[in-house]
Amino acid sequence: MFPFCSVKLAGSPVLSTTVSDEGVLQGGTANWIAWGRHVRPFFRPAPVLTYLNGALAAGYTPMPGGAKRERVAKSKPGAATRVTLKVNAGRVDGVDALVDRVWKTLKRERRRQNCPFIDLFAFVLDPDSFGRTIENIFHVTFLVKERRAVLDFTGPGLPKVAPLDESGHDANGQPCPTQQLLLTLTWQDYDDLCRIYRLKKAVIDRPTDESSL
Structure with a gap:
């Protein structure tokens, strides 16, 4: 026989249950909770995600930056006007x-x-x-x-x-x-x-x- 277990639920009196040698839970429906808490230490905790592809990196990995664009200098408004005047001046004759x-x-x-x-x-x-x-x-x-x-x-x-x-x-x-x-x-x-x-x-x-x- 497993040792005697005392379980106290929220808002309920203390419930007692015993487990036979065959592992059969003896008691009412509420004793299932006591059974779970009793056998919980015998199970391994849930595994982490290390078996997928190694542990997930928690650190920040900077993304590779793209090639910087060269800044094209904007032409001044007067520059285009001067070019136009030169072209027109060449056609005056x-x-x-x-x-x-x-x-x-x-x-x-x-x-x-x-x-x-x-x-x-x-x-x-x-x-x-x-x-x-x-x-x-x-x-x-x-x-x-x-x-x-x-x-x-x-x-x-x-x-x-x-x-x-x-x-x-x-x-x-x-x-x-x-x-x-x-x-x-x-x-x-x-x-x-x-x-x-x-x-x-x-x-x-x-x-x-x-x-x-």
Whole structure:
């Protein structure tokens, strides 16, 4: 026989139980608790997690850092502006030569038609190239801004243009006010104008060697 065990539960009187030689618990349901406490010293405690892959490291392992990025210095706002000005300055001579060519063509075309103003779109339109048409409009805007050409919106129909002399005066010697040409031309507009005017050749001829400008 195992020694006599006395068990006291919370809120219950002291319970007594005995265990026979065969290990059979004698007593009521509450004596199962006493049996567990009696045999607990004979069992090993729960094993730790050393059998998985060694003991878990409790210390801090620093993560390997990635390669440091080199800091790229930001350009100053004025730097990009200076580069743009240099590029534009290198094209001034070429643009001026093209603008002068358009101005001379405008004077020649007015003399040929023998009229104060000529049709603006008939002058700038290139039936073979939409891009050339845009360039011609761009050059005419320079002439208008520099008072080397004047626009007329008073008459019926589409706007008209006429050349001015070097001093900004018209054919009658009258000074002309400064104007500004703002014109938006889409591909659909260009296609419609080509069908309306039915031009076979552009009035403004391109130089044979544009690289020389």
